[in-house]
Amino acid sequence: MITTRDLTKRFGRTVAVDGVDLHVREGDRYGLLGPNGSGKTTLVRMLLGLVFATRGEIEVLGQPVPKRVREVLPSIGAMVEGPGAYPNLSGRTNLALFDAAGPGGSRRDRRKRVDEALERVGLAGIDRRPVRAYSLGMRQRLGLAGALLRTPRLLILDEPTNGLDPRGIREIRDLLAELNGEGATVFLSSHLLAEVDALCTRVGVMDRGRLVVQDELDDLRTPTGRVTVGTPTPERALALLDGRVENHQGQFLTVRHDDPGTLNAELVAAGVTVTALAVERRTLEQVVLDATTTSADRVEAGR
Ligand SMILES: Nc1ncnc2c1ncn2[C@@H]1O[C@H](COP(=O)(O)OP(=O)(O)OP(=O)(O)O)[C@@H](O)[C@H]1O
Numbered sequence: 543m544i545t546t547r548d549l550t551k552r553f554g555r556t557v558a559v560d561g562v563d564l565h566v567r568e569g570d571r572y573g574l575l576g577p578n579g580s581g582k583t584t585l586v587r588m589l590l591g592l593v594f595a596t597r598g599e600i601e602v603l604g605q606p607v608p609k610r611v612r613e614v615l616p617s618i619g620a621m622v623e624g625p626g627a628y629p630n631l632s633g634r635t636n637l638a639l640f641d642a643a644g645p646g647g648s649r650r651d652r653r654k655r656v657d658e659a660l661e662r663v664g665l666a667g668i669d670r671r672p673v674r675a676y677s678l679g680m681r682q683r684l685g686l687a688g689a690l691l692r693t694p695r696l697l698i699l700d701e702p703t704n705g706l707d708p709r710g711i712r713e714i715r716d717l718l719a720e721l722n723g724e725g726a727t728v729f730l731s732s733h734l735l736a737e738v739d740a741l742c743t744r745v746g747v748m749d750r751g752r753l754v755v756q757d758e759l760d761d762l763r764t765p766t767g768r769v770t771v772g773t774p775t776p777e778r779a780l781a782l783l784d785g786r787v788e789n790h791q792g793q794f795l796t797v798r799h800d801d802p803g804t805l806n807a808e809l810v811a812a813g814v815t816v817t818a819l820a821v822e823r824r825t826l827e828q829v830v831l832d833a834t835t836t837s838a839d840r841v842e843a844g845r
Contacts, residue, residue, distance in 0.1 A: 543695075544729060546562055546563060546599065547599045549564070550597040551581075551585075551588060560750070560752045562751075562753045564756070567727075569722070569727055571741055571743045572746065575735065577749075580748040581748050582731040585731075587622060589729075602696070616692060619689030619691070620689055621700065622698075627673045627685075628673065630674065634660065636673060637691070638656050655691055659690045663687045665684060665687060678706075681705070683714075686717075690721070696727045697730070699729070699731070715737070739825075742759060743760075744758055745762060754834060763826070764824055765800075766822045768788065768796050770797075772816070773793060774817065776793055782812050796822065
């Protein structure tokens with residue numbers, strides 16, 4: 543769906559995007575993570591032909607970008623850096639104008655399409671208020687409605703939940719999962735780990751212009767070599783596993799062990815009731831921390 547090779551963008555002496563090989567496959571829910579300034583927005587803009595690359599190649603929906611970008615844009619729903627809207631017009635009028643810029647049938651069809659898009663993003667009840675009176679969250683939803691007008695095969699969204707409250711974030715996440723279930727590939731950038739963790743199946747991590755991680759989320763969450771055991775008799779388990787328990791809290795023990803099966807057998811054979819058993823895995827946060835350098839605004843003490 544999206545492939546880049548050695549994609550690079552320089553702004554003067556700044557290398558905003560540095561040799562990125564991106565692979566987004568059909569059906570993915572791909573989350574591009576990275577701190578502010580790591581190059582996400584520049585990368586997203588290049589995918590849409592809004593910024594020209596200094597070096598490298600881009601293919602979106604099988605076509606080279608920017609050369610053939612006009613052919614693929616009708617199949618893409620995009621929202622990049624704060625939805626642009628005419629502030630003095632209502633949300634509905636803005637969307638109607640946006641819709642009018644594309645192909646698409648009778649007046650009735652167009653109105654229906656606008657209504658459906660507003661409904662999907664939770665703005666069905668909007669009145670005639672101008673967009674300038676909208677909250678950031680409402681603007682964000684309006685931008686998303688614009689991206690959904692033409693049942694896109696591919697959604698490219700830069701920080702889609704920016705400015706939304708927790709409930710709004712949840713709603714947009716559910717909506718994106720639903721659209722993905724209906725066949726749309728979702729590619730989004732975010733600086734929020736939890737958001738990507740909750741929604742995405744595939745993750746890329748940017749660090750100072752470079753793509754330092756790209757993998758399935760499940761494959762990134764490798765086991766840590768520890769198993770969490772729940773038991774109503776933790777003392778007995780502690781005595782049995784002497785020296786292998788790293789942490790003990792109430793009825794839960796964290797045990798250094800590679801194989802939950804043999805651990806369980808050992809506990810049961812010794813008469814310990816096991817009520818829970820879980821392999822501990824690396825969190826996405828750990829993956830990101832391991833892959834990235836210290837944050838750009840941190841100043842280390844010199845020696
Ligand atoms: N038009 C531009 N001119 C000069 N430098 C730019 C321009 N656009 C981006 N940069 C620089 O490129 C780097 C990457 O910026 P970019 O906006 O792509 O990062 P980001 O990860 O999207 O961050 P944010 O979340 O803050 O948008 C930054 O150092 C930024 O200052």
